Amino acid sequence: MSRAFLALLLRDLRLAARLGGGGGMAVFFFLVVIAIVPLGVGPDRPLLASLAPGMLWVALLLAALLTLDRLFQADYEDGSLDLLSTGPLPLELVAVAKALAHWIVTGLPLVVSAPLLGVLLNLPSAAALPLTLAMLIGTPALSFLGSVGAALTVGIRRGGLLASLLVLPFYIPVLIFGVGAAAAASGGFEGEAGRQAFLLLGAVTLASFAVGPLAAAAALRANLR
Amino acid sequence: MAGMSSLSAAQRFHAYANPARFMALSSRLVAPLGMLSALVIAAGLWFALVASPPDYQQGETVRIMYVHVPSAWLAMFGYSVMAVASAVALIFRHPLADVAAKSAAPIGAAFTFLALVTGSLWGRPxxxxxxxxxxxxxxxMLILLFLYLGYMALWATIEEPVRAARAAAVLALVGSINLPVIRYSVDWWNTLHQPASVFRMDGPTIASSMLLPLGLMALGFTVLFVTLLLVRMRAEIMRRRVRNLRLARAASGAGA
Amino acid sequence: MTTSDLRLSARDLACERGGRLVFESLEFDVAAGEALVLTGPNGSGKSSLLRQIAGLLEIGRGQIELTGGDPERALGEQAHYLGHLDALKPSMSVLETIRFWALYLGGSAAAAQAALDDMALGDLADLPVAYLSAGQRRRLALARLAAVPRPLWLLDEPTVALDQASVGRLRAFMAAHLAGGGIIVAATHLDLGLGTAKSLRLGAEEMA
Known part of the structure; x- marks a missing residue:
């Protein structure tokens, strides 16, 4: 069973590397959105610095959403999903493998690029590390919660847009605790609030590990049958 | 040989369009061009880093300019090459033109990136x-990088080369029309916000001592661009040959 | 596969799709070494029945049972399902594809290579699937059945896109599976040349 899990994970990583779409495109989108902010609000440096953590989180959420529609859709369209569900791996673990691959391919590159893009928004250097850490803790939740939306809309034409609308409300806790953690750790709040925000963010991610695959598998079953 | 001179201009044009002739000609050009660019850049760097005085205002930091300014030129030059090649590909259906346009994009993007990095390094002090x-x-320059990345992403996403070439050519041409508008809008936005006493990277005048290294670096970078373009075009042509051979192999294996 | 007491049976089976009753009170019994060929017009529910057996479609009423198989595993996990779609990724090579499915479905990498040779795809192992013709893709999909031993084969129009030689190879392949004590349920318009096959005609009353 663990062999099947590993095989599926490696296949998804390999496919992502071959197509060059997914992760690279998400980082590109992230970059463009961040670069557009100053053109909209003006180049005032203190203003940009105060906006930076929130804008980086919002842009990261949007970039992660953008890649969700391919999570199950490609496998559904070519019939692979049928066969994946006749394997020894429960559909819940199929969802885990695919969400994990999604995080490695899109979440991780987004996290790594965030502090670099922070330069464009004059992100205070003291805030760069806590922000990156908060994103590292929070982004797996984006993939695992996102897999629910992707599974719900599998087989629906133009399901990508619908998946975004369904999932965005689920992302709100990640956004709130993520920005809170970054702001607190860079001296915005008292120490206690920062610790609390990090713990809450971790809790949201752990909860998404538990709930995401179960809900995604249930949604896939409903859509397949 | 007598027949050669009677070829019309258009025929000669298409004779060079033949990939086989291009491959033969370019294989002889790559090495000498590569050496020439190395020599000119080495000379340019010596003048830029050793044999020219520091700036009275910027100090030693001015030396970054000798890399930054030529990179920025090449960034623009790369886009022009891409746009012209795309136009030729669309209008004349020239077989090498879309290869040239596709090959120019990553080189132009690399020079754009270099210009951004050196600009950032210069800006720090x-x-x-x-x-x-x-x-x-x-x-x-940052927006130009986006245009390059978008163009490359389009090529990477469409699998069938002929369709990808057509779509990418349209994008490059729309981009070349849009570029001056973008440039103007950014300038307008910039004056609107009146940056207080920011050092401009262009500076009021260029001292004559800067002209020689700047010119040498620009020349060296341009030759480097051409060399890399030839190398990439050769690689692209070979990639398509491999693709065709593999398609043929799959077809021949159909009955087996 | 020495499961000689293997038996696939359906009792009072019904299928409903989109509010329409596709078929009802369907019954059949297939024993080890037997094939069941489903015939009937388009829309009579051949594909739906195969998907029901594979566990990919809800069973409205009645039941499907596989006795004598592995009691630990669901019916779908003991079956190979070959649908209309080949479940192939254009950017993966032929060998990578069959290796992945062999590992995923519980076979071995060595069996994967042998399965390619069975389907006469050994020469194309390093080519990306994108370069294959429709018939070659179908053969690659069929190679899955050879790579991982499973007692029950559910085949939906297995001969689509195959040329004469490949259909011959498929016949021999299916005969070997039956000789080894397997069961085949196939929906097809073409005579599969399985002499002893039972036949089940779906949607006959609608035709009348």
Whole structure:
């Protein structure tokens, strides 16, 4: 069973590397959105610095959403999903493998690029590390919660847009605790609030590990049958 | 040989369009061009880093300019090459033109990136920050990078080469029309926000001692661009040959 | 596969799709070494029945049972399902594809290579699937059945896109599976040349 899990994970990583779409495109989108902010609000440096953590989180959420529609859709369209569900791996673990691959391919590159893009928004250097850490803790939740939306809309034409609308409300806790953690750790709040925000963010991610695959598998079953 | 001179201009044009002739000609050109660019850049760097005085205002930091300014030129030049090649590909259906356009994009993007990095390095001591939105040139350079990346993403996404070439050519041409508008809008935005006493990267005048290294570096970078373009075009042509051979192999294996 | 007491049976089976009753009170019994060929017009529910057996479609009423198989595993996990779609990724090579499915479905990498040779795809192992013709893709999909031993084969129009030689190879392949004590349920318009096959005609009353 663990062999099947590993095989599926490696296949998804390999496919992502071959197509060059997914992760690279998400980082590109992230970059463009961040670069557009100053053109909209003006180049005032203190203003940009105060906006930076929130804008980086919002842009990261949007970039992660953008890649969700391919999570199950490609496998559904070519019939692979049928066969994946006749394997020894429960559909819940199929969802885990695919969400994990999604995080490695899109979440991780987004996290790594965030502090670099922070330069464009004059992100205070003291805030760069806590922000990156908060994103590292929070982004797996984006993939695992996102897999629910992707599974719900599998087989629906133009399901990508619908998946975004369904999932965005689920992302709100990640956004709130993520920005809170970054702001607190860079001296915005008292120490206690920062610790609390990090713990809450971790809790949201752990909860998404538990709930995401179960809900995604249930949604896939409903859509397949 | 007598027949050669009677070829019309258009025929000669298409004779060079033949990939086989291009491959033969370019294989002889790559090595000498590569050496020439190395020599010129080495000479340029010597003048830029050793044999020219520091700037009275910017100090030693001015030496970054000798890499930054030619890179920015090449960034624009690369886009022009791409746009012209795309136009030729669309109008004349020239077999090498879309290969040239596709090959120029990553090189142009690399020079754009180099211009951004050197601009950022220059800005650190000058502005006290790695990035300054008050400099309209750097901002335009960033947007140019987006155009390059979008163009490359389009090529990477469409699998069938003929369709990808057509779509990418349209994008490059629309981009070349849009580029001056983007540039103007950024300049306008920039003056609107009146950046307070920001050092401009262009500076009021160029001292004559700067002209020689700057010219040498620009020449060296241009030759380097041409060399890399030839190398990439050869690689692209070979990639298509491999693709065709594999398609043929799959077809021949159909009955087996 | 020495499961000689293997038996696939359906009792009072019904299928409903989109509010329409596709078929009802369907019954059949297939024993080890037997094939069941489903015939009937389009829309009579051949594909739906195969998907029901594979566990990919809800069973409205009645039941499907596989006795004598592995009691630990669901019916779908003991079956190979070959649908209309080949479940192939254009950017993966032929060998990578069959290796992945062999590992995923519980076979071995060595069996994967042998399965390619069975389907006469050994020469194309390093080519990306994108370069294959429709018939070659179908053969690659069929190679899955050879790579991982499973007692029950559910085949939906297995001969689509195959040329004469490949259909011959498929016949021999299916005969070997039956000789080894397997069961085949196939929906097809073409005579599969399985002499002893039972036949089940779906949707006959609608035709009348």
């Amino acid at each position: 000058m502005w006290g920050t790695w990035w300054e939105w008050g400099d309209a040139r750097l901002v335009s």
